[in-house]
Amino acid sequence: MATERTFSIIKPDATRRNLTGAVTKMLEDAGLRVVASKRIHMTREQAEGFYAVHKERPFFNDLVTFMISGPVVVQVLEGENAVAKNREVMGATNPAQADEGTIRKVHAESIEANTVHGSDSPENAKIEIDFFFKPEEIVG
Ligand code: RTP
Numbered sequence: 714m715a716t717e718r719t720f721s722i723i724k725p726d727a728t729r730r731n732l733t734g735a736v737t738k739m740l741e742d743a744g745l746r747v748v749a750s751k752r753i754h755m756t757r758e759q760a761e762g763f764y765a766v767h768k769e770r771p772f773f774n775d776l777v778t779f780m781i782s783g784p785v786v787v788q789v790l791e792g793e794n795a796v797a798k799n800r801e802v803m804g805a806t807n808p809a810q811a812d813e814g815t816i817r818k819v820h821a822e823s824i825e826a827n828t829v830h831g832s833d834s835p836e837n838a839k840i841e842i843d844f845f846f847k848p849e850e851i852v853g
């Protein structure tokens with residue numbers, strides 16, 4: 714399996730509780746390497762653009778409002794099978810259904826305030842990385 718990159722967001726519920734380091738450690742312990750990272754406060758326009766695929770979902774407006782409720786940390790993660798590995802360590806969207814030891818099981822507050830985002834395919838990883846990072850900001 715070749716080295717792959719994925720995109721991660723440490724969400725506002727986690728930055729609010731000062732969990733940036735704790736979440737990053739769980740990602741690193743899973744074998745992922747942080748090759749780009751920045752703390753930003755998204756504008757509504759940015760969040761709507763990022764989540765455009767969910768535009769028609771009933772939770773879209775609440776999701777956007779949550780994602781701009783505080784700072785987030787956007788990251789590029791690198792490693793073998795990084796997309797799938799990140800999804801595994803994140804756990805299920807709803808923390809009540811997440812496996813023991815996953816980031817969402819340990820840290821998430823609710824199905825919405827669920828601590829992390831992770832790309833769901835290599836194709837979307839590339840789109841999401843390009844949405845937030847210039848090539849020179851990623852140092853592998
Ligand atoms: P993500 O995109 O954040 O990595 O999470 P995911 O793939 O596990 O979940 P997805 O279906 O893509 O949903 C995106 C985010 O929307 C919020 N959500 N709220 N209120 C609800 O029923 C609901 N469902 C999803 C969550 O923050 C979820 O991560």
Ligand code: MG
Pocket residue numbers: 831833
């Ligand atoms: Mg998703």
